[in-house]
Amino acid sequence: MSYQPTVSQLIHLADNALILGHRLSEWCGHGPALEQDIALSNIALDYVGAARNWYQLAANQINSLQDKAAFPLNAQGEATEDTLAYLRDAFDFKNFLLLELPNGDWAVTTLRLLLSASYQQLLLQQLSTNEHADVAAIAAKSLKEVTYHVRWSEDWVKRLGDGTDESHQRLQAAYHELWPYIGEFWENKLALPIDIASMQAQWLAKINQVFEASHLPQGVLPTWHQTGGTEGIHTEHLGYILAEMQFLQRAYPNAEW
């Protein structure tokens, strides 16, 4: 029987892209140098674009359901990418907790991107050969973007780790802050059609290769980790993201400009 992605799986993929994209977009106009400002804004837009694709696919599935009223619908009674992004509350979001954490400093921002993009790269590699044509097509498109995100963030993590005393300390602090959140990658609670065991081994090898060049100790998968994002149990940070992101749609429903 051929694979059909569930609505939850698609929304999870979309939420991951949207929330990280929104976080990165917060750097727009605040980057440490003009060139890095543009780089991060480009990356943020890649994620928002990927989110749109996944939301559209999710909306198509929802609209073919009998009980689509369980999801936010527009005035025409249809689910769209916009209703899914703007009209759901925090407990409906299924993104990893790691992605909603505040940007922190440059070390937190770049290390978070490395941890996430390295996972995304492996995930999208597997999804890009999926038998579902739309899933494979979206994954293949996003994969090219994410490959660059890995390269860009990897370079920065190495620069910080191998840079000044302060940059190294900041990277070290970022590692301690973020590492407890990586366990969610490997839960696969939504049962995506992927080989988690091989992904985990490849991911850890990749990250430790970067850590070695950054003079960080080798990372070991944590025995305990923060969890809940894919089930809608979030940190307090997500609510603030949504408050900012959804304000216009909530205050002026169906506003157009």
Added chain:
Amino acid sequence: MNTTIRILRYGDYDAMQKAGSNIPATNSSNHATSTAPEWPLWEVFVRSKQGLDHKHVGSLHAADAAMAIENARDVYTRRQEGVSIWVVESKYIHASNPDEADSFYEPASDKVYRHPTFYDLPEAIKHM
């Protein structure tokens, strides 16, 4: 302990610099932009498609060549402008002196015979 707080307004910095005044140092740890001007300047050349040559498109700041290429990718090819990037640190580019333009370039202006315009080109040849 008495601490003097000096409020700097737009334009103060330039005036103080000219007057040789002591400008309070910016704390580099919480003011990240202060690192950017220390990065050297790079000139960026982008080739728009296979077979064409690299054209100068602008300059940017970067700590080293790898970062310069990534920055160039993000700054100068985000609207599909290119398929290949060259960067060179600006200090390695040596330029002719504009003051010498008369002796450098004027002598060529009356030597029209140097142009290959007196040949008949076959139709099939393009890009000449």
